Amino acid sequence: TMKMIMDLDTGVDDALALAHALSFEEVELIGVTTSFGNVTLENATKNTINLLDLLGHSHIPVFEGASSPWGETSYEPQPHLLHIHGDNGIGNVELGEPKRQPSKQSAVDFIIESANTFGEELILYTAGPMNNLADAFKKDKEAIEKIGKIVSMGSALTVPGNVSPYAEANIHRDSKSAQYVFASDIPMTLVGLDVTLKTMIKGTDISSWHPIGTKASEAMVEMANYYYTNEFDDAEIGGAMHDPLAVEVALNPSIATQTTKINLKVETEGDAKGRTIGNLDLLNRQFKSMTVYFYKNYFQHEQSEFLNCAAIFTQI
Numbered sequence: 294t295m296k297m298i299m300d301l302d303t304g305v306d307d308a309l310a311l312a313h314a315l316s317f318e319e320v321e322l323i324g325v326t327t328s329f330g331n332v333t334l335e336n337a338t339k340n341t342i343n344l345l346d347l348l349g350h351s352h353i354p355v356f357e358g359a360s361s362p363w364g365e366t367s368y369e370p371q372p373h374l375l376h377i378h379g380d381n382g383i384g385n386v387e388l389g390e391p392k393r394q395p396s397k398q399s400a401v402d403f404i405i406e407s408a409n410t411f412g413e414e415l416i417l418y419t420a421g422p423m424n425n426l427a428d429a430f431k432k433d434k435e436a437i438e439k440i441g442k443i444v445s446m447g448s449a450l451t452v453p454g455n456v457s458p459y460a461e462a463n464i465h466r467d468s469k470s471a472q473y474v475f476a477s478d479i480p481m482t483l484v485g486l487d488v489t490l491k492t493m494i495k496g497t498d499i500s501s502w503h504p505i506g507t508k509a510s511e512a513m514v515e516m517a518n519y520y521y522t523n524e525f526d527d528a529e530i531g532g533a534m535h536d537p538l539a540v541e542v543a544l545n546p547s548i549a550t551q552t553t554k555i556n557l558k559v560e561t562e563g564d565a566k567g568r569t570i571g572n573l574d575l576l577n578r579q580f581k582s583m584t585v586y587f588y589k590n591y592f593q594h595e596q597s598e599f600l601n602c603a604a605i606f607t608q609i
């Protein structure tokens with residue numbers, strides 16, 4: 294079976310991505326690494342442990358990673374982030390104090406060790422700033438090159454950013470580590486705002502999930518309800534399933550009907566910090582309508598038809 298590591302800055306869409314990934318029975322989630330981002334590192338770790346336990350996967354270990362961007366010693370999430378994801382990062386759903394500790398091993402060492410153990414069979418998925426991947430690559434390039442597939446939610450090429458007119462949040466939060474990863478010639482697949490903004494969920498989608506009365510399903514609904522009204526402050530626009538779409542691309546690649554190979558770089562200074570720049574010929578992009586069965590283990594079977602197209606960018 295394929296193995297997967299998820300690297301999360303556990304906010305609401307990260308939480309939904311985690312639930313989504315756990316519903317793929319053919320893939321084993323061997324660990325979750327955490328990062329600052331939507332929340333502080335401490336809260337990302339706390340949310341991740343609580344969510345894994347809530348979803349019935351308390352055996353999956355959690356490894357703490359970066360607490361601040363490269364070259365900085367601290368990090369506080371901006372008020373707008375707390376507005377989108379809630380003060381605690383998971384839509385203010387209260388899950389209490391975690392019942393276990395993160396592993397003593399660091400996120401970087403866990404990624405390197407897993408790369409050496411599983412090689413081609415390992416999928417590394419990142420949905421926060423790229424620090425843990427960048428640090429792992431810096432520490433042991435050879436190990437990271439063994440990983441079968443790296444899929445990341447991040448970037449904005451053909452659409453405006455979500456934290457500035459230029460930049461997507463995950464790249465913006467530590468543009469230097471993202472630039473390091475992109476400059477390193479490691480092949481990876483990026484799922485950018487270009488496509489994640491086509492996965493908007495609204496109240497009607499969430500009400501079709503039909504929670505099955507478990508604490509987990511109710512928490513998912515509550516989080517999603519918080520997020521969809523707040524991401525763009527407009528319930529009619531809804532909230533984007535950025536990180537869940539990247540899970541789908543990682544585990545069910547046929548969802549992406551077209552990919553574009555590019556060499557990307559990142560602007561690391563000035564107003565356009567975090568901007569991803571590449572050579573693109575996107576004029577011939579084709580989109581196909583499709584349906585994704587979300588959260589099949591947590592909700593009664595109902596389909597959410599919010600993913601109506603997908604394309605991804607492959608960084609070469």
Ligand code: BDR
Nearest residue numbers: 304306307420462463535
């Ligand atoms: C990305 O930034 C984070 O806030 C979300 O969880 C997602 O990973 C969207 O730009």
Ligand code: CA
Nearest residue numbers: 302307420421
């Ligand atoms: Ca995220």
